[in-house]
Amino acid sequence: MTARLQETVSAIGPLDEAAMARARARQDELTKPRGSLGRLEEIAVQVAGVTGCDRPCLRRKAVIVMAGDHGVVAEGVSAYPSEVTPQMVLNFLRGGAAINVLARHVGARVVVVDVGVASDIPPQPGLIVKKVAYGTANLRREPAMSREQAVEAIEAGIEVLEQELERGLDIVATGDMGIGNTTPSAAIAAAVTGLPPARVTGRGTGVDDRGLALKIQVIEDALSRHCPDPRDGLDVLAKVGGLEIGGIAGVILAAAAHRVPVVVDGFISAAGAAIAAVLAPQARQYMICGHKSVEVGHRALLSFLQLEPLMDLDLRLGEGTGACLGLSLVEAACKILDEMATFSSAGVSRQA
């Protein structure tokens, strides 16, 4: 590990139990039966622990979308061609993608990062270029990237998060764009959980039965060829991961280090979260799972991360779409804690 990554990992401490206790005590003073707002109450208490503030206010919100390409697309594992990755990056920058619509809806800014798109995207306002490589290598044949590139990808995520912190950031959501990236995500899921690839591999953007069988075979080949060490997050990321997945891991680690709550999107983001959790187990406590994806491997990763999704809307788009909707729920949960009247201030009788 380099100094920067090591420093970030070391900065991740436990949640602030005192702030959580104060938040819990306040929840019980608010004009509602105890615990009657369920997950919203829990989430606000978690955010209190993350931020160290017992009435956290989440005004400045961003979704960071990490983009990268995948050499494994050459094996025919995706229903879309790689050229769609830069096309969608341009769509993000013009505001026409699903993530733009949802981010506007919840009042979050969209931050688009090229960590490893296979072509050069013409420089333009809003595009952050942190290109580690022109896509990964084909993980069926060789490691997806070198260990150094894995570190660079994670550090790209750390740098972007820290840049956004300077602009003002109270909560962040992760997102991804990368044609082919359900394959490395499933490979990561299999590597960290020990489950067979067939149990964690889904249809991605929509491959047919033959495509799915091929995808499983590709992942089996990669795992038996490279033998990634499940206790070594950099090894897993380098051998069977993706550059945008590394970037997401970096965003999560830096968010945890700076005590910013992070809403993790679906399957690809959970793969990044798993890498972060292997590198820094305490980072887990800073994560909130936005939604449960249709992708079968997401469940395995959530159980590995011990996260309960906030929503289950049958999404399988990525980009941070589910996390973005999650941002709004987390903000709502914190407003409840901050803005509601108490039994005494409102003159409402308590439970008999």
Place this chain on the structure above:
Amino acid sequence: MTARLQETVSAIGPLDEAAMARARARQDELTKPRGSLGRLEEIAVQVAGVTGCDRPCLRRKAVIVMAGDHGVVAEGVSAYPSEVTPQMVLNFLRGGAAINVLARHVGARVVVVDVGVASDIPPQPGLIVKKVAYGTANLRREPAMSREQAVEAIEAGIEVLEQELERGLDIVATGDMGIGNTTPSAAIAAAVTGLPPARVTGRGTGVDDRGLALKIQVIEDALSRHCPDPRDGLDVLAKVGGLEIGGIAGVILAAAAHRVPVVVDGFISAAGAAIAAVLAPQARQYMICGHKSVEVGHRALLSFLQLEPLMDLDLRLGEGTGACLGLSLVEAACKILDEMATFSSAGVSRQA
């Protein structure tokens, strides 16, 4: 049935299939894999069918909170005293309750209606008084209300919805306030589904095991004494219902008649929705279920209504809190349909 109620029920037609087909066709042109936004895509198509517009815009939002008291509280079925109903109504009017916080969060107005609070609430700005009675009678001993009062309660809801339409309304959410109202809701659930009361009765705001057993006994007594006819919505509402539950049924019927999508909150609202669905089976298609409540009877009512909840956040507060969060998801779903770029406009390649 009176002329007004009959007129409303008769005005409820089928969804606009042509608008739904146009909305579905547009979904498949947007820059995302087909179907990858799951429930959000389905919901937007449903709203197209409800409104007859293939790119519906849901700007003007309201949550209508119906308040009423329950004579059955004399049996000891609630953890809170009846005086909390008017106290909470005042809390709503001052903006300090959970529903106010969430409505501000999603940009909806809160409309507070006294359909049957047991005391007189001093007149004040924002309070709509449509008081049918000073609470219901104790349904264990006598019918909760007369058939005429059941009609009046429903018509109160119809009137309020039509008044809000005049102010401008694109989507509405239902909410309730009424100490003791999980008891009539469970009685309605048992009556319309035929399930035994023990299967549909929960702890409400938090009764203990003894309180729960008592609640079940009270409902069993009421059902065997009054024998409500499950095919007659007015009979069920009059014998074992509540005034605010009737008001909610009226809001739903009027929303369906005026082709306004209606987000139904948790258990109490679902009881109102069940009354509406018995009176006008087509009304069901205009409903969206905001969330799944902790209350056990909610599941039975959702299956009766054939509705799938959008969220499951372990809420059990009522007031319209879950529906309010649902409003925002429905709005987001319609923005996706309206605002996203198409493959051709964004220059993105289609599936191979």
